[in-house]
Amino acid sequence: xxxTAAIIGGGVIGGGWAARFLLNGWNVxxxxxxxxxxxxxxxxxxxxxxxxPALSDxxxxxxxxxxxxxxxxxxxxxxxxIQESVSERLDLKHRVFxxxxxxxxxxxxxxxTSGFKPSELQQNAANPATIFVAHPFNPVYLLPLAEVVPSxxxxxxxxxxxxxxxRSIGMFPLHIRKEIDAHIADRFLEAVWRxxxxxxxxxxxxxxxxxxxxxxxxxxxxxQMGLFETYRVAGGEAGMKHFMAQFGPCLSWPWTxxxxxxxxNDELVDLIAGQSDAQSGHHTIRELERIRDSNxxxxxxxxxxxxxxxxxxxxxxxARRRAAMPDPTPETAAPMxxxxxxxxxxxxxxxxxxxxxxxxxxxxxxxDAFLRLIGADLAYVAGGHSYYTAESHILHLGEGKLGDAxxxxxxxxxxxxxxxxxxxxxxxxxxxxxTIEQMLLHVDMAAGKxxxxxxxxxxRLLPIAExxxxxxxxxxxxxxxxxxxx
Amino acid sequence: xxxTAAIIGGGVIGGGWAARFLLNGWNVxxxxxxxxxxxxxxxxxxxxxxxxPALSDxxxxxxxxxxxxxxxxxxxxxxxxIQESVSERLDLKHRVFxxxxxxxxxxxxxxxTSGFKPSELQQNAANPATIFVAHPFNPVYLLPLAEVVPSxxxxxxxxxxxxxxxRSIGMFPLHIRKEIDAHIADRFLEAVWRxxxxxxxxxxxxxxxxxxxxxxxxxxxxxQMGLFETYRVAGGEAGMKHFMAQFGPCLSWPWTxxxxxxxxNDELVDLIAGQSDAQSGHHTIRELERIRDSNxxxxxxxxxxxxxxxxxxxxxxxARRRAAMPDPTPETAAPMxxxxxxxxxxxxxxxxxxxxxxxxxxxxxxxDAFLRLIGADLAYVAGGHSYYTAESHILHLGEGKLGDAxxxxxxxxxxxxxxxxxxxxxxxxxxxxxTIEQMLLHVDMAAGKxxxxxxxxxxRLLPIAExxxxxxxxxxxxxxxxxxxx
Numbered sequence: 015x016x017x018t019a020a021i022i023g024g025g026v027i028g029g030g031w032a033a034r035f036l037l038n039g040w041n042v043x044x045x046x047x048x049x050x051x052x053x054x055x056x057x058x059x060x061x062x063x064x065x066x067p068a069l070s071d072x073x074x075x076x077x078x079x080x081x082x083x084x085x086x087x088x089x090x091x092x093x094x095x096i097q098e099s100v101s102e103r104l105d106l107k108h109r110v111f112x113x114x115x116x117x118x119x120x121x122x123x124x125x126x127t128s129g130f131k132p133s134e135l136q137q138n139a140a141n142p143a144t145i146f147v148a149h150p151f152n153p154v155y156l157l158p159l160a161e162v163v164p165s166x167x168x169x170x171x172x173x174x175x176x177x178x179x180x181r182s183i184g185m186f187p188l189h190i191r192k193e194i195d196a197h198i199a200d201r202f203l204e205a206v207w208r209x210x211x212x213x214x215x216x217x218x219x220x221x222x223x224x225x226x227x228x229x230x231x232x233x234x235x236x237x238q239m240g241l242f243e244t245y246r247v248a249g250g251e252a253g254m255k256h257f258m259a260q261f262g263p264c265l266s267w268p269w270t271x272x273x274x275x276x277x278x279n280d281e282l283v284d285l286i287a288g289q290s291d292a293q294s295g296h297h298t299i300r301e302l303e304r305i306r307d308s309n310x311x312x313x314x315x316x317x318x319x320x321x322x323x324x325x326x327x328x329x330x331x332x333a334r335r336r337a338a339m340p341d342p343t344p345e346t347a348a349p350m351x352x353x354x355x356x357x358x359x360x361x362x363x364x365x366x367x368x369x370x371x372x373x374x375x376x377x378x379x380x381x382d383a384f385l386r387l388i389g390a391d392l393a394y395v396a397g398g399h400s401y402y403t404a405e406s407h408i409l410h411l412g413e414g415k416l417g418d419a420x421x422x423x424x425x426x427x428x429x430x431x432x433x434x435x436x437x438x439x440x441x442x443x444x445x446x447x448x449t450i451e452q453m454l455l456h457v458d459m460a461a462g463k464x465x466x467x468x469x470x471x472x473x474r475l476l477p478i479a480e481x482x483x484x485x486x487x488x489x490x491x492x493x494x495x496x497x498x499x500x
Numbered sequence: 501x502x503x504t505a506a507i508i509g510g511g512v513i514g515g516g517w518a519a520r521f522l523l524n525g526w527n528v529x530x531x532x533x534x535x536x537x538x539x540x541x542x543x544x545x546x547x548x549x550x551x552x553p554a555l556s557d558x559x560x561x562x563x564x565x566x567x568x569x570x571x572x573x574x575x576x577x578x579x580x581x582i583q584e585s586v587s588e589r590l591d592l593k594h595r596v597f598x599x600x601x602x603x604x605x606x607x608x609x610x611x612x613t614s615g616f617k618p619s620e621l622q623q624n625a626a627n628p629a630t631i632f633v634a635h636p637f638n639p640v641y642l643l644p645l646a647e648v649v650p651s652x653x654x655x656x657x658x659x660x661x662x663x664x665x666x667r668s669i670g671m672f673p674l675h676i677r678k679e680i681d682a683h684i685a686d687r688f689l690e691a692v693w694r695x696x697x698x699x700x701x702x703x704x705x706x707x708x709x710x711x712x713x714x715x716x717x718x719x720x721x722x723x724q725m726g727l728f729e730t731y732r733v734a735g736g737e738a739g740m741k742h743f744m745a746q747f748g749p750c751l752s753w754p755w756t757x758x759x760x761x762x763x764x765n766d767e768l769v770d771l772i773a774g775q776s777d778a779q780s781g782h783h784t785i786r787e788l789e790r791i792r793d794s795n796x797x798x799x800x801x802x803x804x805x806x807x808x809x810x811x812x813x814x815x816x817x818x819a820r821r822r823a824a825m826p827d828p829t830p831e832t833a834a835p836m837x838x839x840x841x842x843x844x845x846x847x848x849x850x851x852x853x854x855x856x857x858x859x860x861x862x863x864x865x866x867x868d869a870f871l872r873l874i875g876a877d878l879a880y881v882a883g884g885h886s887y888y889t890a891e892s893h894i895l896h897l898g899e900g901k902l903g904d905a906x907x908x909x910x911x912x913x914x915x916x917x918x919x920x921x922x923x924x925x926x927x928x929x930x931x932x933x934x935t936i937e938q939m940l941l942h943v944d945m946a947a948g949k950x951x952x953x954x955x956x957x958x959x960r961l962l963p964i965a966e967x968x969x970x971x972x973x974x975x976x977x978x979x980x981x982x983x984x985x986x
Contacts, residue, residue, distance in 0.1 A: 026736060151717035152734050159717035186716045192704045198713040201699070205691040210727055213687070218678045225726025227684040229809045230672045231637035231645035233726065236719030238795035239788075240711025241696055242772070243780050247788045248638050250512060254773040286728070287740040294729050302725075302733045308806055309724035316798030319846030322791060323715050329846075370889050371861035378856050403856050406894040407981045428982075435982055451981045494980040495893045495937045496914075496921055 016041050016078060020089040022110060023099035024051035024082075027126050029058030030154025031097045032080065037066050037155070038183040039075035044082050045089035052082050062155035065307040066184075068359030069156075069314055069328050072336045086110065090118045095179050097148065099126040107135060115140040122176045124148030124162075128200045131193040132165035143169040146176065149197055150185070153303075156310045158186040158327045161197045184331040186324070214286055221286060222293035237313055238323050315360060348485065349423040349439060350478075352383035357418040368414030368447075374406065377438045377450040380422025384436070388474040390467070399468065401434060401454040409490045412447035414440075420447070427491060429479035431466035432456050437488045449490045502527050502564060506575040508596055509585035510537030510568075513612050515544030516640025517583045518566065523552050523641070524669040525561035530568050531575035538568050548641035550905065551793040552670075554840045555642075555800055555814050557869045558822045572596065576604045581665050583634065585612040593621060601626040608662045610634030610648075614686045617679040618651035629655040632662065635683055636671070639789075642796045644672040644813045647683045670817040672810070700772055707772060708779035723799055724809050790903075794842060807878070822873070833967040835909035835925060838869040843904045854900030854933075860892065862900075863924045863936040866908025870922070874960040876953070885954065887920060887940040895976045898933035900926075906933070913977060915965035917952035918942045923974045935976045 019035040021028050024046035032042045032055055044055055059080070067074050083089045090096050096114060100106055107125065114123060119141045127135065127147055136142035147163035160180050164173045177187040190197055196204060213219045219227070235244050242254075249257030294302065317325025353376070361372040381403075385391065390401055414420060421441045428435040434454040439446045458465040467475070505521040507514050510532035518528045518541055530541055545566070553560050569575045576582050582600060586592055593611065600609060605627045613621065613633055622628035633649035646666050650659045663673040676683055682690060699705045705713070721730050728740075735743030780788060803811025839862070847858040867889075871877065876887055900906060907927045914921040920940040925932045944951040953961070 157717050188712050194704050198705050199717050201695050202692045205695050206688045209687050209691050218680050219684050221728035225729050226674050228722050228726035229724060231643050231685050233722030234796055234799055236714050237723040238715060239792060240714035242707035242776050243711050246776050246780055247792055251785055254776040255769055258769050283741055283744050290728050290732050290740040294732055299737055306733055310720055312802030313720055313799055316802055319844045320794055321845040370864050371857045374860045375857035404896050405981050408892040410890050453982050492980050494978050495891050496939050
């Protein structure tokens with residue numbers, strides 16, 4: 015059954031939460047008295063729709079229903095999860111929690127607060143046990159981190175369930191064991207921010223120079239390993255202790271101005287805002303958002319290919335959703351529709367077209383499904399036998415575009431004990447955008463050579479091959495590259 | 501004429517400098533009294549050889565000559581550039597500079613120091629004007645940043661020339677206008693390091709949790725935009741001033757413990773080293789280096805595709821080298837190595853083999869690089885023209901396995917105004933694991949039909965096609981699927 019999330023506060027952060035829940039199939043009710051909230055959430059959602067599916071290798075679930083409601087009570091009544099993202103004022107948050115708990119005293123309430131501790135949030139609450147910190151990072155629809163901070167008054171089972179909810183929308187809940195002001199990540203951001211303000215104020219560097227000092231160097235490192243793992247590698251074989259011994263003494267050197275806080279006045283604000291305009295003012299905020307999202311998608315896909323860091327979170331999320339998908343039901347009378355796919359944003363190249371290798375990927379989805387159908391499935395492979403592709407010919411006849419529904423059909427051109435010759439059509443609106451002719455060989459994987467397929471596989475395959483002899487031979491079969499059309 | 505760099509100090513940093521110079525065609529002389537230096541530099545160089553070429557879309561220049569010399573004088577005599585990477589002891593650095601300037605008083609000397617100011621380095625030097633900070637970031641062969649810090653005593657023309665030298669080896673020299681302890685980036689690293697030590701010491705988080713707090717969230721942001729541009733976007737339409745007004749007050753809140761410095765004792769070292777072992781100890785340092793480099797290559801290629809940040813540096817470096825490349829001649833004709841790749845975990849299917857569609861993906865990496873080489877690059881596509889693949893034939897001849905280094909070569913079988921017929925070999929240890937024959941058509945994208953390529957593209961393509969006529973026709977070319985071997 016479709017679950018419902020209540021989003022209290024519809025700014026950039028609330029909108030990001032709404033988008034994550036919606037795109038993962040939840041219904042979402044947003045409450046924000048600001049009349050601009052629907053527009054603001056709509057803009058974040060448009061960015062998210064263009065970005066989040068690009069990270070997925072399985073079709074996204076149908077989007078949930080989004081509604082904007084007029085009262086807080088309407089939003090939270092019957093909701094399965096509540097996320098609060100109102101302004102950073104403790105009195106306001108307390109009032110919101112009190113109102114929520116009048117109608118939903120037992121529902122988990124995650125707070126997006128960057129600074130307050132859960133024990134502060136829980137003060138005077140009717141049911142403190144359900145209120146905790148779930149602190150996300152902008153853009154919420156792309157970055158997996160959510161710092162989950164309970165207090166001693168929290169209900170451990172509720173916290174575990176909330177973490178599972180966050181995982182189900184593709185996030186990485188980082189359980190923080192001791193509450194502390196600003197949790198973990200924002201303490202680092204605050205330290206860097208303070209130091210950066212000094213550097214600008216003292217005329218050592220401009221905002222642009224500071225940004226270059228970050229993104230040309232350690233920023234790249236930190237997207238894939240954090241602080242300690244990076245230093246562990248830098249320390250080399252001598253190990254972490256050696257690294258620390260080398261850099262420990264710097265702690266007493268004047269390497270930061272953090273012992274002092276810069277005066278935050280109009281002059282400093284103007285200096286920084288002016289430098290930021292000079293640095294980035296030639297891009298609109300919308301452009302910068304798209305650039306940022308495109309870069310983050312690229313980084314996240316890199317990590318996914320490598321099964322590392324945030325990419326592991328994406329792979330786990332795919333696996334979870336793939337397991338919940340129904341198998342296609344094949345028909346054996348004609349070219350057999352074996353796979354139904356949708357052109358995902360991650361399949362689109364810099365030309366805006368479906369990337370070449372994705373046509374073969376789509377063909378593999380169809381041929382893998384066909385192999386499962388005849389019994390050459392994962393269990394069969396685990397037994398040491400498999401079909402390997404020896405040769406493929408791809409003919410491009412049309413174009414897949416973002417969001418297109420594609421169907422992969424399989425026609426058997428020929429089969430014997432060892433060989434399987436198939437012709438795959440990738441159809442869009444019943445017309446092929448590509449055809450793929452393939453020769454597969456049945457192999458004994460340990461011996462590394464061909465051998466006859468198991469009798470039970472042949473018993474399924476050969477009747478299909480026999481039936482398909484009645485089908486007309488596809489026009490594209492038997493072509494070599496560059497052959498003139500008949 | 502081949503230039504020579506003298507590398508003084510052969511540790512991880514010195515080795516990284518040596519690798520960058522060598523792989524960009526410089527001769528390199530290393531001096532380090534440590535008998536282990538050749539092994540250490542050799543290990544860094546092996547990593548660099550596996551990594552740096554993967555960022556290049558033009559063939560790398562022939563590698564320079566590496567020599568280890570017995571005296572500092574031998575290293576620096578006649579060198580065009582000197583880089584000092586000895587231990588962080590000012591008295592030692594002063595002795596090294598004095599010895600260098602006895603024989604090379606006018607040669608630029610960049611220092612890799614993370615902490616000392618150039619005016620400190622220059623104290624008592626025979627010629628202070630040539631000594632400056634050129635502070636790189638590990639791994640030096642991949643990360644483009646070099647903080648270049650002169651003092652008032654520096655020679656501005658020499659500094660500009662040194663920045664040009666750094667650009668010529670693919671780096672991004674960030675000129676820092678006012679000298680300051682620890683320059684810029686390390687002040688941020690130091691601030692985060694101090695805060696992180698507190699969090700571990702106080703039991704708020706383990707090293708692993710801290711690393712996740714970084715790489716699942718803001719670390720991903722900082723690889724592509726820095727601190728200020730990220731916040732500018734977060735501030736939205738209200739602008740940078742609004743953002744600052746919102747977060748300015750936090751400066752007076754207890755969001756860091758930086759007003760105090762943790763006591764650096766054995767207990768703290770043991771705590772952190774132990775947690776780091778638990779977090780990363782299942783990987784050797786060599787493995788972590790390869791994982792890190794593979795991730796960084798991925799990030800850098802993402803940014804290069806998007807012409808953004810560190811990716812811009814790579815594109816500029818390619819353009820510079822492409823301009824210097826000789827035209828192909830029949831005498832020099834050979835299949836052109838266009839892409840260097842590694843089989844990533846995400847390329848592996850449930851059989852443990854490289855997924856079928858990834859062979860075509862690898863071929864696309866090679867053909868895309870070839871298209872960029874002849875000028876049919878992203879800017880060309882943005883102008884409304886592109887090469888589309890009409891047809892492909894893939895022959896599987898071997899297997900890619902996890903971690904294999906693959907090279908994609910391109911041989912032009914034929915080309916005219918509209919057609920480009922290529923043969924791609926995906927090589928592992930110089931033997932093809934797959935060959936891909938492709939016919940590409942040059943199209944007017946708006947009109948949706950073929951048209952002649954631009955004269956400047958044909959001017960690059962046709963001489964290569966002419967030169968490749970001298971090559972033997974590949975055995976696999978012209979095959980159709982299932983054809984018997986000759």
